[in-house]
Amino acid sequence: MSQQLEPISLESMQEFQKCYRQNWPKYCPEFYCLDNFIGFLKKDPQIKNLKAYTLSDQRAKDEALFVIVDRYQLFVGCLNNSLGLVEAALTLLDWTTGLKCSSIPARHIAALESVVEEKELQLLYKDLTNLHYMPAEEARQLCVEAPPGFYLDTLRESDAELVNEEWPNHHEGSLYFVQRQIKLCPSVGLYAADSMQLVAWCIRLQGGYLGALQVRSSHQRRGFGSLVTKEIARRIGCLGQDVMALVNPQNTPSRVMFDKLGFKVIDQCHWLRTRPLNGEFTWPEGE
Template sequence: MKLLQSLDSVDLEELRKLFSQDWPKYCTEVFCLNFFIDLLKKHPNTRNVKAYTIKDQELGLFLILDRYQLFVGCLESENSQLLLEQALRQLDWSRGLQCSSMRSRYLNAAAQVVQEKQLPIDFRHISNLYHLKQEDALYLTTDPPIGFYLKTLDIENAQLIDDMWQWSHPGSLYYIQRQISMCPSVGLYQEETHELVAWCFRSQDGFLAALHVKEFYQRRGFGILVARELARRVAQLGQDVTAEVYAYNKASVSLFNKLGFQVIDQCHWLSTKPTIENVSWPDACVYVNRENVK
């Protein structure tokens, strides 16, 4: 059996070259590698972030653990699923892992390992992967209405965003603070009071994430305004733009359709519960049963 080996930022850069060759098939893998390369270069001692591979240059396999989140990448071949299963079996699943935004091609391998290990499942979700070419996103225009302005989110805004986030849980404030400091983000502010009324930032794997408009300001086009501005900013970095949307979320589906995004795949979320007691992380992240999160 081939054993897992640790990766550093230099190793991840080599993997990024492999995944960049077939664009946009592996766009989410490239965006994920982009983020963790930058994170490990700027903050090499970041706690609870580990990257692994099974050495096979043709397959370019990687597993990245970001606290409880697991990000997966592997170039498709006849042996890719078997090798991915072999790699996933070697991880420590006892604290619970959340396979995040897995492309459809990885689902069977992850599900097989979860079944073999008889791991209790917390939740399973499916979302549509929306994609917009860089050249199209560059033509997006943003004109905030009178009395409002757009700018990059401040770290001080993280607490408000966490308080209003659907998936808020102990430890998510750290995540939001980190994403604001590391990635492009956009907030819409009221000019007189500087109140933050709508926002969006980029997740580890490149998606436009946590798009939200305060209830008092809804149905005024503010959601599409901040999404359009963030998409434009990502395009200005020379990158295509991606987003995850649940099919049942008609408002978000309509929003990204209007912006010209196209569905190119599905993403799967598969989260397992801890099999040990008193699971916690040094950054205060504790296990939360997502079925109880409203």
């Protein structure tokens, strides 16, 4: 019988997640990716355009294989790469609208590249990032204090438009993404006390990583990026969760910042964006 993709239930995702506790922190990217999507589905069982799959092969379930397609983003996890399960699952996916292969652990990149080559998919970009990691017990001990005239707080959904506009990676559909992340994941903003103006921020991405770290141009070079990073790391640590961030090795300022904060590089993750096969795909408004 040929292999097929089959949906993963919320209960199965929770069972899969337990498998990734072994050899910690080797599989922390898979663990926290599943943790976020499990949380999303618990809060909003009808969340739009989110699909999670495994293979019908029992070996895939034994190896906790998952493929998650969140709108246009692809996430992958598997304990054992020697069985060809990741490549088999990716081969069965629909690639026609193009996919942003997000934070793919280095151990899975050969399988992904094989599928890209086999299907003759064109890449819009391909990037390598270092995985910076801090255990929860270290993160919750970070000492954070806002400077005079400013205060730290959780981002509000009303902040989403500004965060999206200032984000260098903003694109069609990214406002919905930012709104959803603020609503469902930890976030931190630094606000001016007199005007309540948001001047710096960081949110947790759906893959479990810190992201969208930004300081408004009017307030740069004052250490505010490091400040909000420390605070969101502290808050995540206080939840009993380890903290992860992905940084391009050529991004010296960010790399140095995470080093100074005490993060350690423990792995690498890849990002690939494939071109749509039938012309540009347009997302419905609000999705």
